[in-house]
Amino acid sequence: MDKFSFLHPGMKSHFSDRFVTRISDCLGWYKEGMSGDVGLIGLPASKSSITPSHSSGAPQTIRSCLNSYTTYSGERSKDYKDLRILDFGDVRIHPTNLDETISRLYISVKEMLEVRACERYVLLGGDHGVSYPAIRAFQDHYGTVGVIQWDAHHDVRNLEDGGRTNGTPFRSLVESGHLKGDHLVQVGIRDFSNAMKYHEFAKDHGIKVYTMGDVEQTGIVPIVKKEVERLSKITNIIYLSVDMDAADQAFAPGCPAIGPGGLTSRELLASVSEAAKHEKVKAMDIVEVDPAVDFRDMTSRLAAHVMVRFLFL
Amino acid sequence: MDKFSFLHPGMKSHFSDRFVTRISDCLGWYKEGMSGDVGLIGLPASKSSITPSHSSGAPQTIRSCLNSYTTYSGERSKDYKDLRILDFGDVRIHPTNLDETISRLYISVKEMLEVRACERYVLLGGDHGVSYPAIRAFQDHYGTVGVIQWDAHHDVRNLEDGGRTNGTPFRSLVESGHLKGDHLVQVGIRDFSNAMKYHEFAKDHGIKVYTMGDVEQTGIVPIVKKEVERLSKITNIIYLSVDMDAADQAFAPGCPAIGPGGLTSRELLASVSEAAKHEKVKAMDIVEVDPAVDFRDMTSRLAAHVMVRFLFL
Amino acid sequence: MDKFSFLHPGMKSHFSDRFVTRISDCLGWYKEGMSGDVGLIGLPASKSSITPSHSSGAPQTIRSCLNSYTTYSGERSKDYKDLRILDFGDVRIHPTNLDETISRLYISVKEMLEVRACERYVLLGGDHGVSYPAIRAFQDHYGTVGVIQWDAHHDVRNLEDGGRTNGTPFRSLVESGHLKGDHLVQVGIRDFSNAMKYHEFAKDHGIKVYTMGDVEQTGIVPIVKKEVERLSKITNIIYLSVDMDAADQAFAPGCPAIGPGGLTSRELLASVSEAAKHEKVKAMDIVEVDPAVDFRDMTSRLAAHVMVRFLFL
Amino acid sequence: MDKFSFLHPGMKSHFSDRFVTRISDCLGWYKEGMSGDVGLIGLPASKSSITPSHSSGAPQTIRSCLNSYTTYSGERSKDYKDLRILDFGDVRIHPTNLDETISRLYISVKEMLEVRACERYVLLGGDHGVSYPAIRAFQDHYGTVGVIQWDAHHDVRNLEDGGRTNGTPFRSLVESGHLKGDHLVQVGIRDFSNAMKYHEFAKDHGIKVYTMGDVEQTGIVPIVKKEVERLSKITNIIYLSVDMDAADQAFAPGCPAIGPGGLTSRELLASVSEAAKHEKVKAMDIVEVDPAVDFRDMTSRLAAHVMVRFLFL
Amino acid sequence: MDKFSFLHPGMKSHFSDRFVTRISDCLGWYKEGMSGDVGLIGLPASKSSITPSHSSGAPQTIRSCLNSYTTYSGERSKDYKDLRILDFGDVRIHPTNLDETISRLYISVKEMLEVRACERYVLLGGDHGVSYPAIRAFQDHYGTVGVIQWDAHHDVRNLEDGGRTNGTPFRSLVESGHLKGDHLVQVGIRDFSNAMKYHEFAKDHGIKVYTMGDVEQTGIVPIVKKEVERLSKITNIIYLSVDMDAADQAFAPGCPAIGPGGLTSRELLASVSEAAKHEKVKAMDIVEVDPAVDFRDMTSRLAAHVMVRFLFL
Amino acid sequence: MDKFSFLHPGMKSHFSDRFVTRISDCLGWYKEGMSGDVGLIGLPASKSSITPSHSSGAPQTIRSCLNSYTTYSGERSKDYKDLRILDFGDVRIHPTNLDETISRLYISVKEMLEVRACERYVLLGGDHGVSYPAIRAFQDHYGTVGVIQWDAHHDVRNLEDGGRTNGTPFRSLVESGHLKGDHLVQVGIRDFSNAMKYHEFAKDHGIKVYTMGDVEQTGIVPIVKKEVERLSKITNIIYLSVDMDAADQAFAPGCPAIGPGGLTSRELLASVSEAAKHEKVKAMDIVEVDPAVDFRDMTSRLAAHVMVRFLFL
């Protein structure tokens, strides 16, 4: 038998410390029959973005940032090294037919749910357009879904002007009946970043809206805590949808639609932690990270940390 | 008649959503006889800067960032889409004669005020040197002017060592009598960023100085609120002068004189909002943004948002 | 009448030298009834790109680079300051429906040709996918078209795998009969950058292919000269299609598909000059410049210079 | 005698203002027999870093950032212009023998202490590996040393897996007996950034650990104040070891191991100020700044400001 | 059995064209018993570099750039899609013991050769220090080795001043007798980039030196052709050692020791092609690419193309 | 006596090889009474630039790039390690008075020449505006001066439109009679980069103009050789004025006015070498390098190499 002393074809050659478990060590490719704790899927679609975006590159970058995190929480004195994350890979998208892409995203999330390999799921966009097919798939599988959306924007634009862009997912979901208005909570909505018409759409459909002004006044954690509690009573599962542009541009400089006056990294992480710990929270997507314009993958690192707060309870 | 289906020579071809009014939609070039709500002028001069600066490029970049903002405030449930901003363009500066440049800035602001087309004005620098001719023009037109200056620095350097640089505008104004010391308020002054002599000059002339320590202790909004109130009683109009380096380098990485320990974007925006809403506040300049060294126009975006908080009351 | 001394609302405030005519001074927006020498149109479409691309931003950047060039050729002791360029603006593209976008490009180029305002045309992409509708429009208007294509790639991929991407324009044109194989000349084709199948497609359809090896041996100018001569005898007009990735990555670092071993800037400019001077050459497109990944707009500057060589004969 | 009017060979030619004392003006090269207030030494070693790092470049960059700071504190109305900083230069490191480098660092710090020219010292890394020889030298010279470490990480990795890396300094110090466990305080430790084993090592050896959760709850200044007080009673001197990655990546984007959820610049500066003012605090190192990956020297500027807070009491 | 429609866990989800074979498609991880055409090994060591270098990252980046190249040469009308490249992975290096690292590199190359799976080999550095253990291993395995070295530098520095750095590999090889002086050819040596002493060392030991002046006069291809011919008669195998800094900084901006006046990309590629086609040429290393300081992986792309010219004959 | 083992306060701590002499080792600050081979002076003025420029930073950056070059020429088998370069430092410029700055530059160059410490001189700009006072000082000191100017531009703009900018130095010199038209040779002049009026000015005054077309046809070395020969017969000394934008943007990406179609690095270096070796060539300035926009100091490295070719004959 060949025996190489310092070569391991097919394996990373990075330095490793025998006592450190990296989150990437918990990750393995899904194979038939496997079961695990959390399913991971990449939804690398960003051609529906209104502004220039290569957020299709984010699933790969965020995955590689997981290598920077360990499985240990000192705050809770707890090591999560036994958590098993099954990676279903990235959906193959169509280069020119965007409707076909949405359809593939829906089918793929559905197929992943149907193998029932895991209890909870992380979905990595892509732009926010991916939440439309994704949440639809969850609704079809689990029944009534509640959604907490971290976002500077309502994302309920009309579809006539540009079709199903990344500005429309929640419009589509609410109008198609896959998501009831009062099952949707929006946190971090920013002034001078939305249209009156869409704010009114939100109010008219009973969407619960919390602005940065609300966050400033009461803190974001109490808001999220209260709404998760409320949703948990009227929905089967809760789905977190994290548009990274909810964070201030200083903390998430790699989002396509960056701007000032948003959440700090600590506010974002604490509020996701708060939400994730409720047992009805079964899924989270992370969207709108464009690695091509980021600084040192800072935004992908933050996204990976958001994911970590969802993974380990 | 020619009819093009998808071409509109002379107009932007960007995606537009029928329900969204962008701030850039409120902007039009001033033409004789027009009147509007806010006058906008560019003061693209930065050759007087002590440290390297291309802040002369900021008027163009900040204007283009206005395209990222809408006219709607969700906090106030109010759409400002009818506000009319008249753009007077940029002052043509002289490439080698800096005194001539200062003179042109003064004359141009004066001429803009004299057509009395608007009630309120935004002036986009350029370096802080532009505030000297600008405030002088306002004083000549309106009489006694009060100034709130957001800045890490006093800007009251002596003129012997380098002439009228961007470190001297308030020295010049106070010494020439165009601005009384106690009509000037400085907020955000940082430790180890100024000289004792100039702090003493400020105290000796009755300039009201608030350091970052003061901001940390009492919050910036109460400081600004109190001082606007005070100034409103002793001056005809109040002029806000926002040196973007008052913000921490994490939030305004594109200022020539960046440094740590400054304001967050939320502190800056909230305090400008607070000031702007007083009816005596008639003008604001925004200075010291150098687009050439910025990251993704982050500092220009913040500057544009500062402008937004002044525009919409 | 208002008279501003140094303000000209709506006009650039840059330094100007009374004896210098910039190419941008020759440019004006097309208005009904106008006629000029060269028509300019922007085709800002890049969502059909296989690899990530924001070449949709190029029309704007290349236009602004025209400001760096004057109208004077010292080599020929000739000033072209009277050339009149009519700018038809940019085609408004659809954010999610790419077939609709192709259709709009075709219609817009067609409509531009139909007003017969100019004799010659420059079309600014966008990715290479724009050449399919553009050349189709020229063929419909002028009859038989010959094409000289500067490119590292054949661009004759199959359409089954991804639809009408930027890798397919010449496949589509040849198969649809809008362009005869031997009316197409490809210069600068690079080794290990194409598939055998597509080289065979080229040969089978009589496309004339010149590789970098050919360029190295005989020089690019003689190749282009000979082929323009040949095409001029068998076609009504000749259309130049310049994929900027024909240039070596050192000279055009901002193309999506950069690579080494390509043309120098001097080879590219000289060969375009050579081609443009033939009277049958009526149009040129310039494609595959992505300003978002460029260094100091270097690739847009080169593209603008390529355009200059076409403009001034 | 030669008299140049505007040339001063060997001196900087920057603009200077007669009333401004820059911190760099307080700095001079140490020469035999000199005495001063603070000794400065560069420890430009980063080849022991686990992840890629050129933090060896930091001593030079941080020194040059001192030029941006003045000696005046407005908060305290005090000018420190008479403080004398003696610069001992940078230790010459060995390019390939890392043990030799550690030995040179130890010897050099020791030799600096032995000339007894100053009362207090600043040491500029390099990576955190430099703290092992540095603190050892202080312990040999002063006897019992207490350490406050700002860091996201424990830095108590095992030495078997990679030798004496930048992840091991405090392990080495504690195990070798140069530092007692309860003489070490770690502030800013972050979740999912450390291994359980090492947290246990810390607890087992009595190291005092404060996480970001602790900072969020009680504020960082009270923590530091309490611990300096405690250490001052049981040690001869206190040494501050500031790993800049304790700061959030938004505030210190140039650290090799950046990440979200850390200290703000204001928290970092205030807590260092608090610590430094105790008379037993005699030394500070600043480590893990990599100028090669920073944005506009932002992290070096923050490091320089941290240094300023130690210098001026 | 699970059947996913658009998911393939463990496989890339990139767009693929059925007729395109990418070089990455020819690559597979070596497994025991396999045989192939070319063996590939990564030597990710750069801590021995004199100037700052993260060329340890190059094996990963160059491999990923292979994805940009196809297997087809139009110049030769030949498709190399059946070539089989066995990837032995990267040698695991030691973080702090550089002698141990050299030893691991030697052992690993040796072990790779001993499984006799391939006829020819590509070795990806790392800095030029890796050539010392690598060539030693080849000499031990094959007997007398001839070397053609593309480089701006002689790399025959003394070992006393810094140990076995990246400036010493050929000194070590010649002095240890593993490489006879006249079995070594250096091409591209640049003026004012080397010391007289080392030029003399080269001459004294019979090393064949060709400067950029020689390249300018006679062309690089004839030089390489002649020397391969000569070496082929006196050695068992020929090993190409390509230090990418032989190329001009415009073509290889990502080398640690960039400079002007070097080879163009076309000169480099043509000369490697010329050398590689001789049957005695069995191995090539590519060194001194630092992806951390490169522009758009330009230098890694060039390196990958150099590799391609060696792979396909 | 203090003895530090590895510390040398005031000296660089870089790795040094005992056999390597770096050019920086030949440099020392001028002190009264010294004499040497070449005098070096920095002219850090760029506020007169028409387009944005921080070329005032170039003297410092180019000096530090000298550290990358050795004193040995392999082409000539000659070591120049005994050459002595006296550095007169940088002229202190005025921040706001540009006429004063020009006056200081003139006086400083004059004063340097008057101490007669050296035979030959290198002057580092700054923008091209510095050549006006510099050449004037040489003319005053040496009598008739001939100038070879490498440049894409004529630099003979009118002075009415913007005063004494970097576009006017040769206009000023010719009109003031300090430089006769036929004593000025311009090489590398580019098409569409100049105005007809200024080309005519050149011709009318007998300036010898060589375009890039001339360079392409006959090679640049013969042109320079012939003109140096000619000038040497009709002038006392010859002064080389190297505007780095004569090089193509691929080779000199850090010039303010970059563009394609220029000289390669090898053409530039070879032609400067050719000129410098004539005994009448006594001075060279290098201008228009802006380190603030460069890539990895590539342009400063090229500038330093240009300087090297002048230094060593």
Ligand SMILES: [Ca+2]
């Ligand atoms: Ca969204």
Ligand SMILES: [Ca+2]
């Ligand atoms: Ca959003």
Ligand SMILES: [Ca+2]
């Ligand atoms: Ca200021």
Ligand SMILES: [Ca+2]
């Ligand atoms: Ca300021």
Ligand SMILES: [Ca+2]
């Ligand atoms: Ca193409």
Ligand SMILES: [Ca+2]
């Ligand atoms: Ca192409």
Ligand SMILES: [Ca+2]
């Ligand atoms: Ca540490």
Ligand SMILES: [Ca+2]
């Ligand atoms: Ca750390």
Ligand SMILES: [Ca+2]
């Ligand atoms: Ca080498």
Ligand SMILES: [Ca+2]
């Ligand atoms: Ca080398």
Ligand SMILES: [Ca+2]
């Ligand atoms: Ca010039």
Ligand SMILES: [Ca+2]
């Ligand atoms: Ca020039």
